[in-house]
Amino acid sequence: MMYFRYVKKITVPLRLLILASATASSAMAETPLVVEMVTAQSTVIERSISLTGEIVARDSLSVSFPSGGRVDSVDVQEGDFVAAGTVLARINAIQQEQALRAARAAVSTASADLDQALEDLRRQDSLLERGATTRVARDAAADQARVKEGGLAQARADLDLAQKALEDTVVTAPDAATVIARHVEPGQVIGAVQPVVELALGNAVDALFDAPESLLTTAGGFKTMEMTPLRHPDQAFTGTVREISPLIDPTKGTVAVKVSVEQRPAGVEYGDAVRGSTIVSAGAGIVVPYSAMSATSQGPAVWVVDPETMTVSAQVITVERFETGRIVVKDGIAEGTLVIVAGTQLLFPGRLVQAAEEVDQ
Secondary structure, three states, X not given: XXXXXXXXXXXXXXXXXXXXXXXXXXXXXXXXXXXXXXXOOEEEEEEEEEEEEEEEEOOEEEEEOOOOEEEEXXXXXXXXXXXXXXXXXXXXXXXXXXXXXXXXXXXXXXHHXXXXXXXXXXXXXXXXXXXXXXXXXXHHHHHHHHHHXXXXXXXXXXXXXXXXXXXXXXXXXXXXXXXXXXXXXXOOEEOOOXXXXXXXEOOOEEEEEEEXXXXXXXXXXXXXXXXXXXXXXXXXXXXXXXXXXXXXXXXXXXXXXXXXXXXOOOOOOOOOEEEEEEEEEEEEEEEEEHHHOEEEOOEEEEEXXXXXXXXXXXXXXXXXXXXXXXXXXXXXXXXXXXXXXXXXXXXXXXXXXXXXXXXXX
């Protein structure tokens, strides 16, 4: 008896609660929800691109020794301006000097041997005229003279090589230039053709940037760039794209872009970091604020409004890319569609809405 009495007590309030809930839901559905909405429009999409690079020489030259050895001295510093013929560095030349002395001695010996051979030939000619020797002996003396001539020619060639090897222990500037890098120090052992000093020939400079490969393909590239040195942000200057590398850096996935700097501001030197900015056109498309973004089981979506009934529905979209503060829509909504950008967390299909602008009025 107590059991039936208990069920009766909780059944009556539960029915009242269900009825009250249904009444509240019906009233919510009939009351428009105030939301913010925008009209989707097709606009020209412009992207602001900012890259960081450095000032480099347009024409540079790496100077090296033809042979290896121990560095005796490096006679220039980075930033030095050098004239043509200026000594840049030296390597230890003891072996080359010894080889040169030996080559000179070999030339003296070969020259003396040739003189002796020619004297013997003249004596054999004189004896042959008087009949005091044979033709065989005279021809043997002539052959010996020719051998000594060849030995002298070889010794002189070796001397030239030794002199060249000694000269190669000193590297000089081939033309007037600016030292932009110093790769070795005194006492260091280097190999043949290892870079020692890097020179900038002339005064022309470029700005070198590592641009993402996607930027050059999806954004249509760019032709000019506004640049400012990081050390002197008030000194702005303009550059024109001069060269785009056809190769992609396998480690960074970037492409080297060289921007020609026609008028370099005062105080901007080789190696200075610069920030380059430009605006590129990415074509026309539909852009909506990021706050309109929602999701369904099929993927990204936005809430759209039927202008006749002012009810909402979730529309699946394809996102082309995300940008700061906005979404570029590839397809899913057409131009002129009403899209809700604020209040989406309270929406469900068929919900009646009202624009916040109408409420304010």
